[in-house]
Every structure is written in C-alpha cells, then in structure tokens.
Amino acid sequence: MIFLRRCWTVAFRVFRPMAELPQATMLAVGRAESEIYRNVGKYRQNERNGLLVYTLSGQGVFRDGAGEHRVSPGDVFICQVCDPATAYYYPSDGKEPWEFLWMNFEGGRSIEMMRELTGRFGPVYQLGTDDRYLQRLAAYQRYDGTTFEVLPYDSAQMVMDVLLNLGRTAAAQGSSDIQNTLVRQICQRIQESLEKTIRITDLADEFKVSREHLSRIFHEQVGVTLRDYIQQQKIVLACHLLKETVLSNKEIAVRLAFDSPTNFARAFRRRMSMTPRQFRAVGTIPGM
Secondary structure, three states, rough: OOOOOEEEEEEEEEOOOOOOOOOEEEEEEEOOOOOOOEHHHHHHHOOOEEEEEEEEEOEEEEEEEEEEEEEOOOOOEEEEEOHHHHHEEEOOOOOEEEEEEEEEOOOOHHHHHHHHHHHHHHOEEOOOOOOOOHHHHHHHHOOOEEEEOOOOOHHHHEEEEEEEEHHHHHHHHHHHHHHHHHHHHHHHHHHHHOOOOOOHHHHHOOOOHHHHHHHHHHHHHHHHHHHHHHHHHHHHHHHHHHHHHOOOHHHHHHHHHOOOHHHHHHHHHHHOOOEEHHHHHHHOOOOO
16 A cells, blocks of 8 residues: 655755755655555654645644644644654545645754744644745646755745745734734833833733733743843833933933932943943934
8 A cells, every 4th residue: 555645756956055044855745545644753753854744635634742733725734853742644534635745944043943933823824725935836846856956045045935934924814813912012001101110010910911921922922021121112212311311310210210220220231232321422222
C-alpha cells in the first residue's frame, strides 16, 4: 500500500547561501489516502527544519500539545519537524484523499520566527484556497522532478513572504477580539493618566481582570511588560516637557508622579542613555 503518493516535488539549491537568511529546501504536493499515513515528531529527531503544510483538498489532522486540529482546504499549519509534541496524519474517518502542499525551510532565524508565530497565534491558520503567496508556491509544479537553483535573496523571500503572510492574516482576523480590545483600552487609559501614579493593580481592577491575566496578554500583544510600557510613555512625555517647556527636573518629576527627582533622573537615563539636562541640550524626542 502507498501511504503517501507524491504528485510533484521540487528541490532547491541556493547559490552561495548566506547564513543569516532563511532558505527553502523543498516544495512538494502529496496525497494521503489511508490512516496508515502518519508523521510523528518524536521519531524525526534528526530533522531540524521547519515545515509548512497547506491543505489543497480533503482533510487531515495536525496534533500538538493543545490537541488535534482538523485541517481543511485553505488551512495551513507550521511546525518544526522534530518537535516531539507534534504529528500530522490522515484522519481515521477520512472519506476522500488528503492532498496537501508542503514546504521545508531552514536557516537564518526562520525557526525562531515560526516559534514566535505559533506562540502568538497558534500553529493553524485559515488562509483560504486562493491565497496569493501559496499560489506562487503551487506554481513551482512546472519544475517537477528538478533541483531549482535560486539566489539566497529569492529563497529567503519565498520563506519570509509565507511566514509574514501567516502573521498578517492571523493578526487581521483577530483584530477585534477581546484581548486586543482590552490592550487598546489599557494603552488609551495609560496615555490619559501619565501625570498620575499608574498602578497595574488599579488598571486590572478598572477593567475587571486579574493582574496576572492583564500582564500576560499585554506582554503577548505589545512585546514589552506593562510596567516597562508605562515608564516608557512617561519618559516620552518627559522628553516633550524638557524640549517644549522651561520646567525643571524636579517640576517634571512631580508632574509625572515620580517618587523623587532622583528616581526620575535615574529612569530617564536608563531609557535615553543621557541625563535630562543633556537631553534638553542635544537630545531628540523619540519618534520625531
């Protein structure tokens, strides 16, 4: 019995590869028709590459630490092949062949980027059957059975286009969810309260969530801790006050609710790598 029928395969040879750039190593389309077809990460420990699988027709199953995910036409999953928590296979109740395109990639920071994507959005993405980036990959069918030579820049773009599109699509699909809305509201409240003492506990109470939950989702969405974000925004306002007013350091410290001028100066220097006095003379306001 044939567990997986390869419909077409293209290998890539990168001409003068660059270590810091990701590269695609293989594109292929396969068709699985039996539940005997199963790939399990813990049995593939010597394969360190990343994997993207795009379902063309039928249904398959991707499994990770969160459980099983049924994938249908237009769905994509990504993982590292050797991840012992992952597996993908033909479903036991499958009624038609599962046909899918897959791409192997490695190098640069592609694996780290993939892990960040799965940490933020999960491993499965709904792109639809007409996604232009994946259609470009499917167009390589005309090179079936060959080793296609590419420049490192073109190979890197192939990988990055697909991974960035996954993140872009997932972010757009989740832009109105509760967590994103909460983070936007928190950022707005912080901007309105920069001249007050801002306590994370008070923010959590105001928005009726736990301090731990608020801190976690804020860091996930913004990329910095909530405490760091508050201080960062206070320092940005301090930069404006230093450049646009004649307020003293002590007056600015009081206005921005720092415990003391010394703590203000210390926080300012840590963020801006210069003292408030030096910034007033030669500094540039962030973002300007």
